[in-house]
Amino acid sequence: MAMKPIYPSKEPVNRSKLRLFMGKLFFSWRRYFQWYFAGSACYAATFQTSQLPFKVAEHQTPLYRPLRNVDMWLQENKVINLKLAAEKINGLVLKPGETFSFWRLVGKPTRAKGFTEGMVLNNGSFVPGIGGGLCQLSNLIYWMTLHTPLQVKERWRHTHDVFPDAERTQPFGSGATVVYNYIDLQITNETQYSYQLQIRVGVRCLEGEWRSEQPFTHTYEVYQSDHLITQEWWGGYLRHNVISRRVFDLENNPVGDEIITENHAMMMYEPMLPGDGSVG
Template sequence: MGRRLFGEISPLTYRIASERMILLRHLRNVRDRGSISSTRSEESLPITVYRHNSLIRRRLGNVETELQDNKAVSLGLTAPKIDGILIAPGERFSFWSLAGRCSAREGYREGLTISNGRPTRGMGGGMCQFTNLLHWMVLHSPLTVVEHHHHNGLDLFPDYNRQIPWGTGTSIAFNYLDYQVENRTDRTFQFRTWTTDEYLGGELRVDRELPMKFHIREHDAYFYEEGADVFRHNRISRIERDKRTGQVVSSALILENEGKVAYDRSLIRAEILPSRSPRRSEESADLPIA
């Protein structure tokens, strides 16, 4: 066994290590304050780039219903903090700079969190669903992702009404694991976000029509066995298409995910191959996006 890190010795040392990282990120954000988006508009920009609704309460293995209800409360508190934010040319969007620290004093509740690859509970848990939504919309735009963390080494929960490919999610922790996007275009973008009883909703909007449209495709998607374990594999590609001509301008692989399945194999709604599949094209499964 390798030597443990300071933060792995005990809950106290973990807290000390976390607070140190939070302080360091705070100092960095103060230095970069001038480039971080802070202007908000109650009026929506005229053009919708992409719109998505994310189901708040989903079947996630044995996750308690209480944690799902708590997540709904926390998402509802965060939505107004992000709603209307403008990302002007040269600016950088920082999720935690706007959302702030989740605390019971503000009304946040305990929800599902992931620690050391395992589900647990913590204040404001489930907030990664918010950055999942933002990231999915950003992938359909020319905005540039500059900070993104995710759990692609594990497939933590079975598919249930999955709308976006596995592996395109995010992992965040206040404030040192952030989700950040830069606007390197000549247009201004805007996030609109809201919650209903069932959904977390969002729109990415822009001040002028974009000449291109982006499509996300999942391919080479399959489950396979390795010893007593089951693993999941897929690739995610992004296609850029010229709106005027319909021609493909570019196509690029943006992610290749390989993760150990962390739930009972009986919940897998697909064939499990006896080994990693060499028949990638035959095992592919596209996810069409308008």
């Protein structure tokens, strides 16, 4: 019988503004060093308007949600930011051996580039921030990538669980947060075929596809296990789970089952009891 994972019990850490500033400065410059001295040839930078012939993964997420205590203008501005970022990514061809870097392609979101104040998640609450809302794009790309042979090289999980499960269509913890430029989403193509990323901001949804030179040879099922909600000694709740992926051949025979990541996040709403998880 497999042992269930032992989840950490950590009290939230309040760091000083100076420490946060110095940490951000260090990691930002370290990222610039990686981009420009590791060899630009390894990063994907080729675009083409014609689509590769085979669709291997697709997904869409709603642009607008009824969020309590969040002004609708923040969501409207988020859509503006998503359109600007999508223009930087749509049509990208990820060739064999290349790496997709979200921030290297999108660049720093600034007012001068047309980015506006959208929703930024800060310590579990939404605040206005230039370029806010781009996590919806990184979430979409990450989720689609889990349904392809592409390898996730770098992904950062959200530290807070903000939304209850009422309208959740993906397992908790299956997104990828991004903060310019040191919290990035990077995806490597270790196959022998090129892949193409298609992104479109529709009327109601953000839509995406991964396309390829060859038809898919496997299908993927992403699922969660060991889901648990724990009440901590410091008064809050933490949510935990393990995200895994089953792989099937074209005859629907299972050929693989692998753990993708383990998630731990602070809940920003009162857990419903009884619920999807258990409280320990």
